[in-house]
Amino acid sequence: MKKISRILLIFFVTVILLFSLFLGFIYMMSNNRMENTYTVKPTPIPKFVSASDLLEGKRLYQSRGCGDCHDVDGSGKTFINDPAIGTISGANLTAGKGGILLDRSDEELAIAIRHGVGKNGRALIFMPSTDFQGMTNEDVGKLIAYLRSSPAVNKEQGEIKPGPLGRFLFVIGEIPIWVSAEQINHEVTHLENLKPTVSLEYGKYVAATCTGCHGMKLVGGPIQGAPPEWPPAQNITKVGLSHYNEVSFIQSIRTGKRPDGSEIRFPMPWQSLAILTDIELKALWLYLQSI
Template sequence: MNKTYEVKSVPIPKFAKHADIAEGKRLYQSRGCGDCHDVDGSGRTFIEDPALGTLSGANLTSGKGGIITERTDEELAIAIRHGVGKNGRALLFMPSTDFQGMTNEDVGKLIAFLRSLPSVDKPQGDLKAGPLGRFLFLIGEIPVFLSAEVINHETTHLANITPTVSLEYGKYVATTCTGCHGFSLKGGPIQGAPPEWPPAQDISKNGLTHYTESSFIQTVRTGKRPDGSEMKFPMPWKSLGQLTDTELKALWLYLQTI
């Protein structure tokens, strides 16, 4: 946890148009950023467990206690995609494994949205690793605990990607799902989750045999499976429901190849 990482900074495009900021907002919401940083970007404590630890998202606004004015766009991009803070140290429980493949364009729009947020005065919540959290990380059960340790920091990021119903774009969207469903997307216990959380479903082809493309999209959008049952917390269907039709169709296409 005291290790430092060197990550090369790459230029991040700047966006100011309303449409681009709106897209940044959709990315923030659909990728689940608010789960840790709250809907207003001010941060929230999302895990408070003596064994796992107390974990809180940073205040991403310009208010007192916020970090946005103290970071360049390039530094924010490194935090998002590499899980590394301004001081070179790993960010605790930052799920950058979900965002490491995000294009420069998408990161730029996301950051433009963050910079547009109203300021909220809110101090940083507690960030403290518990003994069980440390142990599970050491045996490889929760890589997100220090995602910087498992990310390839030499990766060349795409400048942009065209949203199409294609395997390439579906794979791009699917990285959002790896935090809970695992890098293989075959489900199982959710890394770092309290014991009462249900395991994540297998969303490979075998795990989706009861779905068609249309019922898969309908389920993500409504939180109700084809048999009428409701998806249990912590499945963030309200966030994922803001994925576009193209994103969901491409995601379905890609998941069918696993």
């Protein structure tokens, strides 16, 4: 009996030791990647001050889902709070106490938006810059101008604390958005502007907003970093949208209801996408039908 107890004790101690070593390895690997620094050459960002340009910047903020992480007023919020995945909070993008706006140039903000890299050159955690890496200088400029025109909100940065499961999924490649800077070409030359037209080029530009949830190939599946109760993202290629036409697709985005009358469920941000213009939605439909 004593021999069996001793064997069991050795077994459990060995398992605990191996598990501790495994956790240590995951922590070290994830930390090394999260603490990487990147050199990004700043791109001159045009300045905008007119009421129409600021209104367009606000529309970009709302329609591109910035409020999902940074709240409707730009003050930031905790959007993931799970013991396993971690606690992740968006930065305060206002000029208030705890905000980053006064401490960043337009060019530094553009690097954060399009490259996922902060002022100190370190990667931003869970910043979905893969969605915005192709954003034109003009659109980025209008977005930043809107942020600078918004009321200051005094609010300290929320906690950013990766959890053990979040770290593990990141290390094995299941949450690449954890450090989006790894996925981005930091030598790219950004477009000055892109005229809104119902075209494949412009549709692809708009569709970049969808990649954070639907994947780079837009075929859907589990959403990165989402809790297990969230439904998987839908396939929004031509195959996945076979029961839609252009009219019903746009109507669904505008109303949050599918052609069969069922409601589009959270976390699909149809309320934000409903702000897209007719040209954007028609171009998006055209592009999605091409893949």
